[in-house]
Amino acid sequence: MSFFKNLKEKISKQTETVTEKFKEGLTKTRNSFSEKVNDLVYRYRKVDEDFFEELEEILISADVGVQTVMELIDELKDEVKKRNIQDPKDVQSVISEKLVEIYNGDTDEEQASLNIKEGLTVILVVGVNGVGKTTSIGKLAHKLKQEGKSVLLAAGDTFRAGAIEQLEVWGERVGVDVIKQSEGSDPAAVMFDAVQAAKSRNIDVLLCDTAGRLQNKVNLMKELEKVKRVIEREIPGAPHEVLLVLDATTGQNAMSQAKTFTEATDVTGIVLTKLDGTAKGGIVLAIRNELNTPVKFVGLGEKMDDLQEFNAEQFVYGLFSDMLEEVEQAE
Incomplete structure (x- = not known):
């Protein structure tokens, strides 16, 4: 049980608020996934092929992803053999x-x-x-402001009706300005204006919203490439981050979206929204393992500060917190 002790020590060095947010935000996944794992280890008397087959099904049902599950099961089998683990409870x-x-x-x-x-x-x-892109931008702006950064928003989604107004509402709520043009304008022109404004005002962070059309992948790629070219021309090396927002409740559909966008642009990180609204939080692992792209932020609720930096230890603690408490009491 040394891993659990180490995990608890790492968690204790972080703020209790963050720990509670991960614990609460992962309630649905924990109730589904952790309970099934608990039930599994208590039903089996030994770690055999049937045990691993059931564990495989549990992981797949949590949207960990088939490829990731196969790799994980193989690694677990090797580790169980290496450590000579006989009791299924020790597999947790x-x-x-x-x-x-x-x-x-x-x-x-x-x-x-x-x-x-x-x-x-x-x-x-x-x-x-519909994935919570504008909301994530607003929450990220709030987070950066809390850290003492000056922030400006660029309303680059000029195609969706109401997108500019929605961003403006978040701008007012957070207390940051929004650079915009009229609906239907060229997004690249909006980005040019926003970069000029950010430079002249000595802004620390410019957060740029973009249109979310997937119907025509070629148009999406061309539009994103044009936007990036305009930004890079004005600021060499920019954009410094390309964050892809995905809805955790869509499960494997989020994976296909991620693949499309990573083809269209150099995605540097994922923002996974609505993690609190799904029992399939294993999608975090599938994204990380199959796309090799880090999940940088997760949405764990609807409050302004519920967009949290992703932390693997906090995530695993959130999944297994009930079981960890049992282990602690037993010791």
Whole structure:
């Protein structure tokens, strides 16, 4: 049980508020996934092929993704053999350990956190309509302001009716200005205006909204490429981040969206919204493992500060917190 002790120690060094947010935000996934794992380890007397087959089904039903599940099961089998684990209850610790390993992989801290530069940082936010893109931009603006950064928003989604107004509402709520043009305008022209405004006002972070059309992938690619060209021409090396917003409740559909957008533009990180609204939080692991793109933020509720930086240890703790408490009491 040393892994659980180490996990608890790592969690204790972070704020209790963050721990509680992950715990509450993952309630639906924990109630589904963790309960099934608990039931599994208590039903079996030994770790055999049937045990692994059932575990495989549980992981797939949590949207961990078939490819990731196969890799995870193979690694678990190797580890169980290596450690000579006989009692299924002891596999729980190994599962937790492997989930953290899969997520962290070879990601360094710079990749995992938001890439804020000296001077002006430009963050392009992409994703289909309805995933919570504008809301995520508003919450991210709030978070950055709380950290003492000056923020400006660019209303680059000029196609969806009401998109500009929605961004303006968030701008007022957070207390940041929005650079906009009329509906139907060229998004690249909006970005040009926004970059000029950000430079003249000595803004720290420019958050750029974009249209979320997927019906025609060619148009999407051309539009994003044009927007990026305009930004890069004005600020070499920008955009510094391209954040893809995905809705966790759509499960494997989010994976197909992610693949389309990573083909269209260089996505540097994922914002996974509505994680609190799904029992299939395993999609986090599938995204990380199959796309090799870090999940940088997760939406754990509807409040302004419920957009949290993703943390693998907090995530695993949120999944297994009930079981960890049982282990603690037993010890």
